[in-house]
Amino acid sequence: MATDTDFHVFDTTLRDGAQREGVSYSVADKLAVARLLDEIGVGFIEGGWPGALPKDTEFFARARTELKLRHAQLVAFGSTRRAGVRVEDDPQVRALLDAETPVVCLVAKSDVRHVREALRTTLEENLAMVHDTVAFLVRHGRRVFLDCEHFFDGYAADRDYGVEVLRTAFAAGAEVGVMCDTNGGMLPMGVGRVVADVRTRVEGRLGIHCQDDTGCAVANTLAAVEAGVTHVQGTANGYGERAGNADTFALVANLVTKMGLPVVPPGCLTELQRVSHAIAELANIAPDEHQPYVGASAFAHKAGLHASAIKVSPELYNHLEPEVVGNDMRILVTEMAGRASVELKGRELGVDLDGHGEVIGRVVDRVKVLEADGWSFEAADASFELLLRAELPDAPPPLFELESYRTTVEHSGDGQVMSEATVKVHVDGQRVISTGEGNGPVNALDNALRQALVSRHPQLADVSLADYKVRILGWKGGTSATTRVLIDTTDGVGEWTTVGVHSNIVEASWHALVDALTYAVRHR
Numbered sequence: 313m314a315t316d317t318d319f320h321v322f323d324t325t326l327r328d329g330a331q332r333e334g335v336s337y338s339v340a341d342k343l344a345v346a347r348l349l350d351e352i353g354v355g356f357i358e359g360g361w362p363g364a365l366p367k368d369t370e371f372f373a374r375a376r377t378e379l380k381l382r383h384a385q386l387v388a389f390g391s392t393r394r395a396g397v398r399v400e401d402d403p404q405v406r407a408l409l410d411a412e413t414p415v416v417c418l419v420a421k422s423d424v425r426h427v428r429e430a431l432r433t434t435l436e437e438n439l440a441m442v443h444d445t446v447a448f449l450v451r452h453g454r455r456v457f458l459d460c461e462h463f464f465d466g467y468a469a470d471r472d473y474g475v476e477v478l479r480t481a482f483a484a485g486a487e488v489g490v491m492c493d494t495n496g497g498m499l500p501m502g503v504g505r506v507v508a509d510v511r512t513r514v515e516g517r518l519g520i521h522c523q524d525d526t527g528c529a530v531a532n533t534l535a536a537v538e539a540g541v542t543h544v545q546g547t548a549n550g551y552g553e554r555a556g557n558a559d560t561f562a563l564v565a566n567l568v569t570k571m572g573l574p575v576v577p578p579g580c581l582t583e584l585q586r587v588s589h590a591i592a593e594l595a596n597i598a599p600d601e602h603q604p605y606v607g608a609s610a611f612a613h614k615a616g617l618h619a620s621a622i623k624v625s626p627e628l629y630n631h632l633e634p635e636v637v638g639n640d641m642r643i644l645v646t647e648m649a650g651r652a653s654v655e656l657k658g659r660e661l662g663v664d665l666d667g668h669g670e671v672i673g674r675v676v677d678r679v680k681v682l683e684a685d686g687w688s689f690e691a692a693d694a695s696f697e698l699l700l701r702a703e704l705p706d707a708p709p710p711l712f713e714l715e716s717y718r719t720t721v722e723h724s725g726d727g728q729v730m731s732e733a734t735v736k737v738h739v740d741g742q743r744v745i746s747t748g749e750g751n752g753p754v755n756a757l758d759n760a761l762r763q764a765l766v767s768r769h770p771q772l773a774d775v776s777l778a779d780y781k782v783r784i785l786g787w788k789g790g791t792s793a794t795t796r797v798l799i800d801t802t803d804g805v806g807e808w809t810t811v812g813v814h815s816n817i818v819e820a821s822w823h824a825l826v827d828a829l830t831y832a833v834r835h836r
């Protein structure tokens with residue numbers, strides 16, 4: 313599929329996306345985000361506001377030597393000249409030139425109320441500010457796009473003034489006039505109606521920029537495309553001011569796969585999931601697992617009925633092949649599982665269940681009973697796999713038989729807190745007693761148990777706990793509650809998750825720990 317070069321995908325992660333509460337990129341982060349966005353083939357990357365933010369000024373300076381973009385053009389953002397100031401004398405406009413980007417995106421007022429009350433100037437002076445700034449930058453060889461702030465609210469109050477702003481910008485040489493739903497209050501029907509009307513009254517390429525305050529930013533953007541815009545603005549993962557912006561990844565995926573517009577070069581769509589997660593890392597925001605297209609759960613199926621149809625054909629419950637956007641389908645085995653869920657999960661884990669109908673039935677029943685008691689296997693694939701294999705006729709024996717374990721916590725007079733654990737186990741018919749110390753009872757138990765097993769299973773020497781999560785599942789009165797423990801374990805190459813549940817937190821941890829080490833021995 314050739315790229316539709318006549319369609320603009322404009323990403324503003326580094327400008328509007330950086331307006332999200334809690335986000336603060338370093339210049340190095342911004343350069344890394346720009347490289348990632350380029351990998352998904354967007355046409356334009358808005359890098360920030362030079363002259364307003366020193367970090368953004370530095371970003372554009374470093375970008376000149378450090379950023380080699382394959383697909384995108386870099387865009388500097390800024391406002392039109394100040395009211396009553398000659399464009400040549402406005403330092404903010406000068407900073408836009410100094411950024412030396414091929415494209416400049418200007419923000420202008422297009423709502424009469426904003427012109428009068430926020431800018432405190434006349435409607436005519438605002439049009440002159442647009443004209444002068446666009447013409448000045450075009451004279452200096454820049455491609456100029458104009459973001460018309462509050463376009464839709466402005467249209468509701470006066471359907472002509474925003475159109476006048478657009479006409480002024482195009483007459484001065486602007487290449488795109490972007491209608492912005494700055495307060496994010498629009499719904500798709502309204503956006504479609506306004507865009508359709510504006511299109512009949514203005515000559516020039518129209519664009520759309522939607523904030524997500526109604527949860528409709530992506531839908532509003534697509535409605536605008538349907539009504540004729542050929543330039544869309546979005547941000548990675550929808551980051552942005554207040555509730556955020558239209559998510560670039562959902563926009564691109566929808567435009568390509570649902571609307572048949574090849575807006576990114578071939579091969580780029582499969583990078584969406586990876587780039588989404590990498591940018592989340594740089595923004596220091598946990599990826600949204602339920603984000604459309606790119607979230608870890610976007611193609612995860614929990615309900616037994618879904619799995620039973622997916623077994624026949626995956627597209628029966630997937631709107632798209634997940635691989636198209638670089639994602640994967642996953643089957644979750646939980647209390648909602650049926651036989652098909654277990655069968656598909658077995659396939660995913662490399663466990664051959666052909667001819668094991670009874671085993672599958674037993675596993676479904678066992679998972680339902682265990683989950684009713686607080687166990688949860690959807691995040692603990694390693695424990696589920698052990699449970700599944702244990703039901704097979706050729707199930708391997710347990711690593712050891714437990715005689716007993718004991719663990720203590722000692723708070724000494726100097727304020728030190730240490731734990732000690734002793735485990736007594738039988739390994740291959742031999743009784744082994746081993747002790748371990750740790751900063752807590754689980755750490756001490758882990759050390760003691762590994763020491764008891766390591767001479768028989770040397771690979772355990774490379775295994776360590778990577779994360780430990782505890783959830784209290786409901787108080788039964790007094791200090792009695794069901795506790796669920798999830799343990800992530802690593803050997804430096806892979807990572808696996810196991811689960812344990814008990815009213816005693818140490819016993820819950822013991823279950824998860826035993827599964828963690830058993831899994832290591834079977835797989836490493």
Ligand SMILES: CC(=O)SCCNC(=O)CCNC(=O)[C@H](O)C(C)(C)COP(=O)(O)OP(=O)(O)OC[C@H]1O[C@@H](n2cnc3c(N)ncnc32)[C@H](O)[C@@H]1OP(=O)(O)O
Nearest residue numbers: 361364365391392393394395419420421430431432461494
């Ligand atoms: C819709 C959007 O998200 S647009 C992007 C908004 N992003 C940001 O604001 C982040 C960066 N902003 C900044 O660093 C600062 O606000 C600056 C440097 C731009 C301006 O700072 P200051 O000079 O201290 O002004 P302040 O922020 O208080 O007010 C903004 C000024 O710009 C004027 N202004 C607002 N929009 C425009 C416009 N489109 N064209 C010209 N001037 C404008 C306002 O009238 C106000 O003028 P005043 O100082 O005469 O009252």
Ligand SMILES: CC(=O)C(=O)O
Nearest residue numbers: 328459461462492494
């Ligand atoms: C330009 C912009 O970010 C807005 O109007 O929302």
